[in-house]
Amino acid sequence: MGSVEQLKTVDWYGTPVPVYPMDTIDFGKILSAEEEEVDRLLRCCQREGFFYLDLNGLDGRRFLDDQKETLDLMYRFFDAPLEAKNQFGLVHPHLGYEGLGSRTGVLPNTKDGYEMVKVSRDEIQKGKPHIPDVLKNSTDMKILENAISGSNIVTKALLSALSNAMGLTGTDRFEHNHRNERPSTSTLAMMHYVPSDPKTSKNIGHQKHTDISSLTLLFAEQWGLQIRPPGTREFGFVEPKEGCAIVNVGDSLRFASGHTFMSCIHRVVPFKAEEHRYSIAYFLRADNETMFKDSEGRNITAGQWHDEKFYVFKALPEIQALAPPSMLFGGMKVEDDYTPLAGAPQEEPIEAH
Numbered sequence: 001m002g003s004v005e006q007l008k009t010v011d012w013y014g015t016p017v018p019v020y021p022m023d024t025i026d027f028g029k030i031l032s033a034e035e036e037e038v039d040r041l042l043r044c045c046q047r048e049g050f051f052y053l054d055l056n057g058l059d060g061r062r063f064l065d066d067q068k069e070t071l072d073l074m075y076r077f078f079d080a081p082l083e084a085k086n087q088f089g090l091v092h093p094h095l096g097y098e099g100l101g102s103r104t105g106v107l108p109n110t111k112d113g114y115e116m117v118k119v120s121r122d123e124i125q126k127g128k129p130h131i132p133d134v135l136k137n138s139t140d141m142k143i144l145e146n147a148i149s150g151s152n153i154v155t156k157a158l159l160s161a162l163s164n165a166m167g168l169t170g171t172d173r174f175e176h177n178h179r180n181e182r183p184s185t186s187t188l189a190m191m192h193y194v195p196s197d198p199k200t201s202k203n204i205g206h207q208k209h210t211d212i213s214s215l216t217l218l219f220a221e222q223w224g225l226q227i228r229p230p231g232t233r234e235f236g237f238v239e240p241k242e243g244c245a246i247v248n249v250g251d252s253l254r255f256a257s258g259h260t261f262m263s264c265i266h267r268v269v270p271f272k273a274e275e276h277r278y279s280i281a282y283f284l285r286a287d288n289e290t291m292f293k294d295s296e297g298r299n300i301t302a303g304q305w306h307d308e309k310f311y312v313f314k315a316l317p318e319i320q321a322l323a324p325p326s327m328l329f330g331g332m333k334v335e336d337d338y339t340p341l342a343g344a345p346q347e348e349p350i351e352a353h
């Protein structure tokens with residue numbers, strides 16, 4: 001990572017903000033286990049915890065088609081009346097609907113700026129998903145099924161490559177804790193960020209965090225995602241790249257790698273005040289029963305980690321501040337942030353307890 005002076009920047013409310021470069025991993029080369037590509041993938045996970053995944057090749061393009069279909073479905077879904085979207089509410093933390101402002105926002109004294117609907121992989125596999133009636137026709141069901149199975153295939157291919165790169169065999173391989181027939185909280189999250197102005201709105205973006213997941217496959221064509229690579233103090237934007245998904249390592253894979261992989265700290269801010277932003281995230285998560293050692297040295301199951309961290313995500317800032325920082329940030333080092341935003345309040349540093 002070069003110094004800030006050498007970084008590309010983008011204007012954000014009158015201030016130049018870094019645009020962080022990220023490596024690009026070619027999905028086709030990963031499928032063929034090309035050694036150089038697999039080694040680069042491993043280095044991305046060890047150094048930064050995020051990368052672009054290039055899906056422009058023949059085997060990747062079908063997942064881009066799934067993304068387009070999912071986006072069309074989302075435009076329709078989020079246009080529906082609140083009662084229709086919220087038909088089942090939040091059934092479990094990893095499935096169902098969460099309305100605007102359910103969590104803490106990205107700036108002090110704000111709530112989040114998005115609504116979200118999540119579809120559980122397990123429920124889709126069992127053929128009995130809690131999906132609101134507005135989406136429960138056969139075409140929409142097929143779109144969701146394709147999006148989930150496609151994302152599962154892509155993330156499992158990455159897991160397998162990472163096991164190879166680490167020389168893992170048998171039950172030590174990462175895939176062993178991500179078996180399709182075992183219960184997990186793996187889920188497809190579809191998010192709609194409402195237009196909001198960081199200087200005046202009370203609903204703003206997505207609070208900084210690391211993901212609970214093992215790997216997150218994110219499709220986001222619009223600006224707004226910011227990352228804070230290890231060793232930096234400043235959030236910078238991730239530039240959307242044609243035909244590429246963004247992949248990040250989450251806490252579970254960091255734990256499974258013996259804390260050698262980086263769980264990427266990130267957040268979402270409104271890029272243009274008048275814009276609706278849509279993003280699709282597949283969270284590949286470990287089987288609920290998988291045992292990890294977390295950053296506090298506790299032995300904890302993947303299911304328990306999910307539930308505890310979800311509770312902290314949803315808690316009020318006062319409660320969040322009482323949780324160990326390793327909860328929201330998976331044991332990643334968190335220095336105070338520098339958040340340039342002319343005229344707007346700065347993000348409060350999270351204190352260590």
Ligand SMILES: O=C(O)CCC(=O)C(=O)O
Binds near residue numbers: 279
């Ligand atoms: O909307 C995005 O681009 C990222 C969302 C995110 O970080 C999350 O849901 O964990």
Ligand SMILES: [Fe+2]
Binds near residue numbers: 210211
């Ligand atoms: Fe995230």
